[in-house]
Amino acid sequence: MDAAEPVLPVWLRERRAGVGRPAERSRAEVTAAAVALADGEGLAAVTMRRVAARLGTGAASLYRYVTGRDDLLDLMADEAAAGYDLPAPDGPWVTGLLEVARQGRAIMLRHPWLPELVLTRPTLGPHGVDLLEHVLTLLAGHPAAAARKMEAFAVLNTVTAAFALNELGATAGTRQRQGAYLAHAVAAGGHPQVAAVLGGAFPATAAPAERFEETLSRILAGLLAPDD
Numbered sequence: 001m002d003a004a005e006p007v008l009p010v011w012l013r014e015r016r017a018g019v020g021r022p023a024e025r026s027r028a029e030v031t032a033a034a035v036a037l038a039d040g041e042g043l044a045a046v047t048m049r050r051v052a053a054r055l056g057t058g059a060a061s062l063y064r065y066v067t068g069r070d071d072l073l074d075l076m077a078d079e080a081a082a083g084y085d086l087p088a089p090d091g092p093w094v095t096g097l098l099e100v101a102r103q104g105r106a107i108m109l110r111h112p113w114l115p116e117l118v119l120t121r122p123t124l125g126p127h128g129v130d131l132l133e134h135v136l137t138l139l140a141g142h143p144a145a146a147a148r149k150m151e152a153f154a155v156l157n158t159v160t161a162a163f164a165l166n167e168l169g170a171t172a173g174t175r176q177r178q179g180a181y182l183a184h185a186v187a188a189g190g191h192p193q194v195a196a197v198l199g200g201a202f203p204a205t206a207a208p209a210e211r212f213e214e215t216l217s218r219i220l221a222g223l224l225a226p227d228d
Helices: 028-042 048-055 059-064 069-081 093-110 114-120 125-139 147-167 171-187 192-198 208-223
Strands: none
Touching: 028 048, 028 069, 048 059, 048 069, 069 093, 069 114, 069 125, 093 114, 093 125, 093 147, 093 208, 114 147, 125 147, 147 208, 171 192
């Protein structure tokens, strides 16, 4: 049996010709409708039927532009990447990477469905490749191997998504409950290392943005450190 032919990403497939009336929509409009639906109701709301209804058409008409929900998710993730501002590199590489991460966090907080997609189905479309090119340009003068630079790009996106997801899910109530239980565990004994770190109380933490940038800086510095 011949091996199955690889499935081309949605950006490399021609729009399917429809039967009957000419198409009244575009792939960009379909993507915008899916993004708006996810922004308002969450990722689970994005179905072919719901997107079509938002466009005022039937679900079957969407198959001129996409083959199914997976295509919609890929288009949505790449459309979000269009929100980056990618100026010409100017200054140290770590400053440039932190600016990319800062923008990524803001984009993910605007689109609460995006961190899940970044963590579970990373996608590289036209805007994603532009972002990759920008990151590699920032690192062009860095002595790290090409594979390490690609790892840095993946880690930057993953850490950003993880922090954004945590930030989106955190509430004052959950933080209070966590602090209360940690204080109980320390007072009860049996966890000397936890007690030593916390000093007997759940410490105040830095603002989310500050904590995110400090952590990411350390991760990238270690990942891109020269080999001994």
